[in-house]
Amino acid sequence: MEFKQINRLDQLYGCKLFLTKNELQDLKKTAFYQSQNRFIEITKPIKSDICQRCFNKIKINWKYPKNGIKYCWYCKDMGTIRSNDYLVIIKDPKQYLDNSKINWKGQLTLQQQKIANEQLIAWERKLNHLTYAVTGSGKTEILYPLINQVLLEKGRIALVAPRVDVVIELSQRIKKYFNGSMTVLHGEEHEIKYTQLLICTVQQLMKFHQTFDLIVVDEVDAFPLRNNKALEKVIEEAKRPQGVKYYLTATPSINLLRRVKHTNWKLSFLANRFHGYPLPIIQIYISPKWRKKLPIKIEKQLSKYQKNKRCFLIFVPQIEDLNLVKAMMPKSLSVATVYSKHPERSNNIKKLRSREINGLITTTILERGVTFSALDVYILGGDEVVFTYETILQIAGRCGRDAEYPNGNVWIFTADITLRMLRAKKEIQWLNSWRDHHSEL
Template identity: 35%
Template sequence: MLYTTYQVMDDIRVTLAPEVDRLYWRTRGQSIRKTGTTPSFGQAFSRATRRMSREPPVAGGAGTQRLEKYANHLQQWLGGQAFTREELDQALAVAGVAGARPDEGLQWLVLTGRAQLLPGVDMTGPAIRWRCNRCGAGGKWIRRGACAKCEKACAWCDHCIRLGKSRACTPIVLIEPASDPVAVDKVTSILPLLSDPQWDAASRCLDWLEEEGEELLVQAVTGAGKTEMMFPMVRRVLEEGERVLWVAPRQEAVREVADRLRRSFPEIRVAELHGDSGDRWVNQSIAAATVQQAVRFYHRFRLAVVDEVEAYPLREEQIWQFGVRRAIRNEGKRVYLTATPPKSWLNRARRGKRKLVTVPARYHGFPLPVPRLHRVWRLQHKTDRGRPIPVLERFLKEAIEQKGQVLLFVPRVTDTWRLLRWFDSRMPGLRAKCGVVSSRGGERAEMVRRFMTGEVKVLITTTILERGVTVPRCHVAVVGADHPVFDGAALVQIAGRVGRSAAYQEGEVLFISSLRTEAQLRAVRDIRECNRLARRKGYLSARRYAL
C-alpha cells in the first residue's frame, strides 16, 4: 500500500485515500497538490506539518453524504478502539461492515477529527526517543532492521510483539467512541451481601466516583473480597450509560472475574479478552482484559479497575499502564486494587496525589493468620540429604490429621524436586499424595485441579501460586523463606492463602529458613497491623449488608 502526502494551504498532510481529501477540501473552497507517495506510513507522517483536523463535515453533494454515512457506520462499530492496519481489516470482517472501501470511511473520520492515524513506531528524533504508539514502550524495546513490507530500514516494537507487529511503516488507527452516554433507569444486578469493611469501602468508592481526582488506590488484605466491593461502583457507571474496563494480570483471573461479572449483571454482555479468547473486537459495556489486551482500546471507558496491580507484569513493566490510561475517556477514572502496594504508591496517597481506601479485614470477620517463624540450621543440606526437619514433619502430620491440605512454597523450580526426594526419604507414606507445580510444568492446570478437588494433599510450588488459589482447608509453609525471591509482599500474599473460608480457621502459616530476614519480619508486622486496625474499627465480626 502507498501513502500519499499533499499540500493544502500552508500545511502538508498524509492520507490513506487522496480522492477523499480532494472532495473534503473542495467543499471548503480549497484545492490540494500531491507532494509524494511512499510505502512507509512513518516516512509520510514525518513529512506532514499538520497531522490532525478538528473541522466538522460540511454539507455537500451525494459523495459527501455517502462518506459521512459510511464513516458514522464505521465509528458506531469500531469506536473506542485502537487497531493496526491489519487488525482493522479483521475487525471489519467480524463487524460485517460493508459499503465503500474502508480507507475512504476511515480517512473521512480522520479529516473530521473523529480518528487519528499514527505510525506504529514513531521514529522522530534520536533513537533513544523512538516510541511505540500502541503500547508506549521505547528505548531497548524498539528494534530496527530491513522490512519486507516497506522494503526499507524500519523499526518495530518488541514489547507488544505478541499482539502482532507494530511497525513504523504501518499506521495505528485510533477511533473515538461513537456517541455520548445515555443514562438508564436501572441496571439489573444480583450482588452479594457485603460485610462491614466491604460496605464501608464500597461507599467510599461511590463517593470518590463523583469527586475530582483520576486515581483511587484500594489497599485490601488478601481474602477481603475486593471484587465484590467494586460492583456497586460498576453498577453506578453502567446506569450512567458508560462502560467499564476490568484489567487483570493473568488469563485465569480474567476468566474468573468475567464469570463473576456475568453472574452479577445478567443482562449486560461482558467481553473477555486474553490471548486465547475470541472476543477481541466485540463491542460491549464491560470488558475484562489482561493488561496486554488493554492497549486495544481508545477513550472508551468511564472507569478502569486494575486488579492485582502489584503482580507481574504491571509491577515489573509500568509501560503497560500506558494502555490502561489511553483506554479511558479524558474525564475517566482508574481504581487500583492491591493487598501489597509499593511504598511509592502509599507515599503518593499520603501526599494527597492519589486517594486511598484501606480495608484491613476479610469479608468473614476473622483475623488474618499470623505466620510463625522457624529457623532450621543448614536447611538446604537437610533437604538434599533427607535429614530430619522436625518442625516441617510435625506441621505436615498435624495438617493432614485435621483433614487439611498443604501448599509448600519453595524459591526455585529445582527445589520442588529436592523436596520431593526429601518426602521419599522422610515421609514415604505421604509422597503418593504430593504434587508439583512450577512454571516449567506442562500439566499445571491439571495438577491444580487435582489439588482443589482433594486428590492431592500436598502441593509443592514456586511463587507461581502465590495468588489466585483458594482452598477451603489450606495450610501453608514456605521452605527457604530467606531466599530473596520471597520479599515482604510475596510472603504476605502467600500467607493470604490460609483462612480465606469462614468455615475453616484452623489453617497455619509457617516460614522455615536458615536465616531470619527483614522480609519475614515485615510480613508479620504488616499482618499484625492489619489485625489491630480491623479490631480497632470493629470489623472482626460477620455482619452483612444487602446492596
C-alpha cells in the same frame, strides 16, 4: 491484531488495529468502514520512536538493515509493529444494547459498605481511588455497587489484573451474578466483544484506546505492574480522557502511598477480613537443608492431609525445586506442580479446588489472586530473594479465606531469618491489632 483475524468489525469499537498497507486498503473497502468511518482514525504506529501499543522506546538497532524500517521488539508476541504500518483506532460510540448489572444477593459488612460508599463518592467526583485492604477482605464484592453504578450510567469498565490465574478466578466469580455479556481477555482467551464490561490481564489493554470510563487494577503492586512506567502509560491510554482509575492492593508500595497523599487520589483502608476473623500469624522455623530432606515438622503435618479436609500449597524459590520437593513427598498423597509456563497450570489448580489432589508445589506464581478452601501454606527457602516482603504477605493471605476454615498454618522454613519475613509477620500482627481496636467502625 492481524486483519485476517478480524471477523466482526462492529465488535471492535474502542480498539486499536495495527495494519499493513494492503490490510488498510481492504478495511476501507468494507461496508463497516463506509458506514462508520467517522469513528475511525488512522495514524502512525510508532511516534517519536515510541511504540503506540506497548509505549516502550524503540532501540536504535531495532530496524531492518536493507530499508531502515523500524519495529518494536517488546510486544512482538502480539504481532510485529513496523514503522511503515498503520495504526487504526475505532472510536467507541457508546452504543450498548443491554442493561447489564451484577445481581449479587449477599450483604456487605459495615466495614465493606463504608469502603463501597467511599468508592462511589470518588466515582461521582471523578477522582482516582486506592483501596488498601487486607487479603481476604472481599475486595471483589465491595466493587459490585460501583460497577453497577457505572453500568447504569452507560459507562465502560475494565477490570484488570496482572496474572492469568487472577483474571480467570475474577471472571468466574463475577459471571455467577452478571446478567449481561462480558469480555474476558488473557493469553489463552483472545476474542474481543463489544461489551460494557471487560476483565483482562494488563497487557490486553494494549488493544484499546481511550475506551474505558473506569479502569480497576487489582493487585497493582504485583509483577509486571510494579514500577513499570510503560504499563502505566498503557493503562492511561486505554482510559477515556475524563475516566478514572481505581487501584486495589493489600501491599501498597511507599511510592504509591506517596502519590495518593500528594495528588487528588482518594484512599480507603480496610483491615478486616469479610468473615471477621484475624489473619493467620506467620511461624518461622530454621531449616537450612530442606533441599536434601523435608523438615520433620512438614513431614508430620503432611501425614494428616489424607484424613482431614484441608489442602496445602508449598512454595519453593526456583522451578528446579518443584520436582525435587515432589520426589520427597509421601507416596500416599496426590500432589502436582505449578509454575508460570506449566502446560497443566490451570488444570492442576482446578484439581486442587475439587480435591482431586491434596496439594500443589508451586513457585510464587500462586502468591496472589487464587482462593482455596481449608488451605495451609508452607514456604521452603524463605530467605531467598524471590520471597520479598510483599510476596510473603500475599502467600500468607492465601490462608484462612473461607469463613468455615478461617485459620491455618503459615509456616516459613529458612536458613536465616530475614528482615523481609519479620516485617511481614509484624505487618500481620499490626493489622490484627488495628482490626481489634477499630472493630466498631
